[in-house]
Amino acid sequence: MQSNTPRRPGELGFNLFIIAASLFLLYHAYGIAGFDALSSAGAVPMVTTGLMTLCGVIILRQNLRKPGKTAETISRDILPLPVIVTIAAITAYAVLLKPLGFVPTSFLFLLGLIKLFSARSWGFSISAAAGSVALIYIIFRLVFSVLMPAGIVPEGEILAAIGHLFGAAK
Amino acid sequence: MIEILQNVLIPFLDLKLLSLVALGTFSGIYIGAIPGLSVTMAVSILISFTFSWDVYPAISLMIGIYMGGVYGGSRTAILLNIPGAPSAIATALDGFPMAQRGEAGEAIGITTVMSFFGGLIGITVLALAAPSVSAFAIKFQPRDYMLLAVLGILLVGSLSGDSLVKGIFAGAMGLMIGSIGLDPLTMDQRFTFGSTAMMGGISFIAVMIGMFGVSEALIQLHSMKTPGVKQVINRIVPSFGTIRKYLPLSLQSSAIGVIIGALPGTGGDIAALMAYDHARRVTKDPEVPFGQGAREGLVAPETANNAAVGGAFIPMMTLGIPGDSVTAIMIGALFIHGLHPGPMLMVEQPHMFWFIVGCLMLANIFMLIFGLTGIKLFVKVVEMPRTVLIPLILLLSIVGAYAVNNSLTDVYWMLGFGVLGYFMRLYGFSLGPVILGVILSRLLDDNWRRAIISDQESLPRLLHGIVTSPLSLTLFLAVIVIFLSKTPLWSMLMRKKTS
Amino acid sequence: MIRKLLGATLALGLTTLPALAEYPEKEIQGIIQWGAGGSTDTVMRAVTPHAEKALGGSIVMQNVTGGVGAIALNQVVNGDADGYQILFGAENPLLYKVMGLGDKDYNDFTPINVLARGVPILVARPDAPFNTYPEMIAYINAHPRDVKFGSTGPGGLPSVVTAMINQKTPIDVTFVPYDGDGPALTALQGGAIDVMPAVLGAAIEGIKGGTMKTIALFDVEASEALPEAPTIVSTNPEFGALLPWGPFFGVFVKKGTPDDVVAKLTAAYGEGAKADDFKALMDGRGFKMMNISGAEAQAFLAKWQSTTAWLVQDAGLTKASPADFGIPKP
Numbered sequence: 001m002q003s004n005t006p007r008r009p010g011e012l013g014f015n016l017f018i019i020a021a022s023l024f025l026l027y028h029a030y031g032i033a034g035f036d037a038l039s040s041a042g043a044v045p046m047v048t049t050g051l052m053t054l055c056g057v058i059i060l061r062q063n064l065r066k067p068g069k070t071a072e073t074i075s076r077d078i079l080p081l082p083v084i085v086t087i088a089a090i091t092a093y094a095v096l097l098k099p100l101g102f103v104p105t106s107f108l109f110l111l112g113l114i115k116l117f118s119a120r121s122w123g124f125s126i127s128a129a130a131g132s133v134a135l136i137y138i139i140f141r142l143v144f145s146v147l148m149p150a151g152i153v154p155e156g157e158i159l160a161a162i163g164h165l166f167g168a169a170k
Numbered sequence: 171m172i173e174i175l176q177n178v179l180i181p182f183l184d185l186k187l188l189s190l191v192a193l194g195t196f197s198g199i200y201i202g203a204i205p206g207l208s209v210t211m212a213v214s215i216l217i218s219f220t221f222s223w224d225v226y227p228a229i230s231l232m233i234g235i236y237m238g239g240v241y242g243g244s245r246t247a248i249l250l251n252i253p254g255a256p257s258a259i260a261t262a263l264d265g266f267p268m269a270q271r272g273e274a275g276e277a278i279g280i281t282t283v284m285s286f287f288g289g290l291i292g293i294t295v296l297a298l299a300a301p302s303v304s305a306f307a308i309k310f311q312p313r314d315y316m317l318l319a320v321l322g323i324l325l326v327g328s329l330s331g332d333s334l335v336k337g338i339f340a341g342a343m344g345l346m347i348g349s350i351g352l353d354p355l356t357m358d359q360r361f362t363f364g365s366t367a368m369m370g371g372i373s374f375i376a377v378m379i380g381m382f383g384v385s386e387a388l389i390q391l392h393s394m395k396t397p398g399v400k401q402v403i404n405r406i407v408p409s410f411g412t413i414r415k416y417l418p419l420s421l422q423s424s425a426i427g428v429i430i431g432a433l434p435g436t437g438g439d440i441a442a443l444m445a446y447d448h449a450r451r452v453t454k455d456p457e458v459p460f461g462q463g464a465r466e467g468l469v470a471p472e473t474a475n476n477a478a479v480g481g482a483f484i485p486m487m488t489l490g491i492p493g494d495s496v497t498a499i500m501i502g503a504l505f506i507h508g509l510h511p512g513p514m515l516m517v518e519q520p521h522m523f524w525f526i527v528g529c530l531m532l533a534n535i536f537m538l539i540f541g542l543t544g545i546k547l548f549v550k551v552v553e554m555p556r557t558v559l560i561p562l563i564l565l566l567s568i569v570g571a572y573a574v575n576n577s578l579t580d581v582y583w584m585l586g587f588g589v590l591g592y593f594m595r596l597y598g599f600s601l602g603p604v605i606l607g608v609i610l611s612r613l614l615d616d617n618w619r620r621a622i623i624s625d626q627e628s629l630p631r632l633l634h635g636i637v638t639s640p641l642s643l644t645l646f647l648a649v650i651v652i653f654l655s656k657t658p659l660w661s662m663l664m665r666k667k668t669s
Numbered sequence: 670m671i672r673k674l675l676g677a678t679l680a681l682g683l684t685t686l687p688a689l690a691e692y693p694e695k696e697i698q699g700i701i702q703w704g705a706g707g708s709t710d711t712v713m714r715a716v717t718p719h720a721e722k723a724l725g726g727s728i729v730m731q732n733v734t735g736g737v738g739a740i741a742l743n744q745v746v747n748g749d750a751d752g753y754q755i756l757f758g759a760e761n762p763l764l765y766k767v768m769g770l771g772d773k774d775y776n777d778f779t780p781i782n783v784l785a786r787g788v789p790i791l792v793a794r795p796d797a798p799f800n801t802y803p804e805m806i807a808y809i810n811a812h813p814r815d816v817k818f819g820s821t822g823p824g825g826l827p828s829v830v831t832a833m834i835n836q837k838t839p840i841d842v843t844f845v846p847y848d849g850d851g852p853a854l855t856a857l858q859g860g861a862i863d864v865m866p867a868v869l870g871a872a873i874e875g876i877k878g879g880t881m882k883t884i885a886l887f888d889v890e891a892s893e894a895l896p897e898a899p900t901i902v903s904t905n906p907e908f909g910a911l912l913p914w915g916p917f918f919g920v921f922v923k924k925g926t927p928d929d930v931v932a933k934l935t936a937a938y939g940e941g942a943k944a945d946d947f948k949a950l951m952d953g954r955g956f957k958m959m960n961i962s963g964a965e966a967q968a969f970l971a972k973w974q975s976t977t978a979w980l981v982q983d984a985g986l987t988k989a990s991p992a993d994f995g996i997p998k999p
Contacts (some may be wrong), residue, residue, distance in 0.1 A: 211705075214705035214706070214710070214730075214732065215776055221715070222718065289780075308855070308858055309859055311859065311860075311861050312861055351736070352735070352739075354821075354849075355822055355846035355848060356822055358820045358823065366739055366743050369735060369736030369739055370734060370735015370736045370739075370740045390677070406911040434855045435852065460805070485855075489875075489878075489880065490874050490878075492924050495704075498706030499705045499706040501706060502705075502707075505950060506715050508949065509963070510872020512875060512877065513878025513879065514878045527672060528862075540716060575733055575734075577733075612808060616848065619846065620861070623843060623845050625816065626843065
């Protein structure tokens, strides 16, 4: 069907990866209950992972028929620098969230990415980041009481103190 | 009759209740629009919050949020390609391409009016036919749910884009993801690799936010220098002609929505996807092809998911059985307020039923009003420079994934599925089938097992059961016809006929 | 300037700190083991506003579901023992060890309050060809594998009640698994299953509305909420030794939480559980109020674990023997 479009860089590697992953999951699905019964907990998982493996192999066959030559390169069309940076930034966010806390981590995350991508002034980046964090904090933390990790900012105590002040004023 | 009308009109005439419904609907739209904030979550917070209130105000607020929330999911789906809620997944398929062409205003307009229409049909069926619909819905046996799930799985054909094989792979992957965790039926561990954190499975919302939100943001990083899409807004409210044109489709979609909504165990998300598939099947030649901004692709899912709201109340009000997760919490709320939702509620306290119908109607009207105002401000989002918008979407995705279960693990899952989704899109896989698979996984798996166990592990007995029950037989035939219609054989036959 | 400001903030901080140091000085996180709308959720959301009033602090409730509650339990056990994380749980953790679901259970917690106990009830679809427990047994014996029992996975209430039945009279029925007694009771009303062991609270409205019928109440005395339901001991007194038994709801903090915090929370929930509307809610749903704490609650939990763990062990449902974990035989 689409055999005249050339293979994209890395496509073959990704294809082999999904076949390997499917096979691994199929093996694991077999391990849930074996061929115990039609109604076993492993029955449907075995069918789905089996189907994944089968499709993976068919896709591989289609891929191998495609011409391998392409003008695209990995560094430009598949994993350009901004994508790598962003994936790294999200990972860093997840790692830092517990020790540093929600407010500082989010602020740094936004500031870094906005500054990097937009190349605008620091003033613009800082105010955009701070404003967005404030908005998200109000919606999630104050309105919906989603307790984000506090980290180095003792926000729980600060909120309680503010609450006390207002409480006292009443 | 007068008494019924009196109860229906309570929320309309009492200023306090009226403003609570308005407030609820308004906040519901935003809750629905933000991925990670769900109506289920908001309503359960409200239980503690409204604990000391009377039952009427508490219910009015909850219903407002419910109605607004189901609709609100479409906003981010259209503007950012990130469905705010699972029931808006189908909306993104054609809504986002419209926004990319500068037609976000029109897309939101159609969505709003159609949501209102679907909501209206759902409420009407609830008011007029609740007992008979629930008598029908309760009759669904495990094998019928299984067939319904198979019918849903066949949607892979419509969702897989260029390559069917890749679509099937993605669908199977979704089904597999949905089965991760401690199996609730047997307590067997499936794909948990011995980890406690995996026993609860992978949060569906984390998968959805990753696959849609993060992968979309990563893809857009390729074209960061392109400015935001300028939006032309000349017509928001669709013309009468447009509405009339889509009337048959929206009626059919509403019917799908009400039934699927009324079935205990299926809700607006499945209804919307099924309606989308239905639209693709019955629309002979859309002005714009499906997946590239077909209006039919907005009309069907949006009428269906709002019709499902009325549908979900049907088993709740008549039998005390929740039609979906939100009505499950409302049943809890009614208990807390001293009512006893069950088969006797309609007999002992019919006023409650009619009051809820009234609230739903009012919320539906507010949804229309709030939905059609402020669109100009909303679409500004798409016009924002991408260099700011993308980091913001990413942060919102992270916070949303975290908020679902207050868990960092979900953030890692979101990232993992985001990266996986990114590669899948680059290599020509469409992600719709993955989400479809996750949504339908439990419905298919659990009911397959129940069905085959009920028939003593014998396939011939199961088949016999299917052909002897009119309901199962109808579903079975629908599965076969739709399956055949998606195979090359069928199109060959059709071509022969026409030539 | 900055220095001055810093000094001022610090001074302000120092003067306000002692006033705040008393527990609770910030929001308390309440983790509910089960999903929104379930009975644990309803019970906890109903009692907590009363407890908050008595405590003078706010408790943010949140559902952490999955792994039969193990995820929530582990989250609290891995947190700090400072009283800012409370676990709202049901009976399930006491079976985690024997079910191979983890090595932590309520022994790693201090009970704040065991609020109430549910009563198991055996219900059938209204047109089932039997009305009483002996009739049901006779019918099952005459039609092996024909009767469909709803079940909810090993360790849940239905499996324990079924284990009790099997211990007295082994039955040959088909078990159709569901993921909770709510969905199973729905299936019962649709005729997909014939009999379901459930908790009274989940079945009571259906029984009153005639969409299901009582076979037997698994308790030693009749329920006030449903007085006409016959108890199992009225027809089969041999069950007396195993009863009363039932799932329960409790409030817990991690072991090692300071005594004054435990005392404050215990007082608050003890007060909250006395609220009239909460008691009315519990009675209406057919739960038996317990409202016990301290050593009494510890003893209750230990006895419950021993009875149930050995019951499911004898039924062959466990992954490891209770003896491996030092759970004594009743």
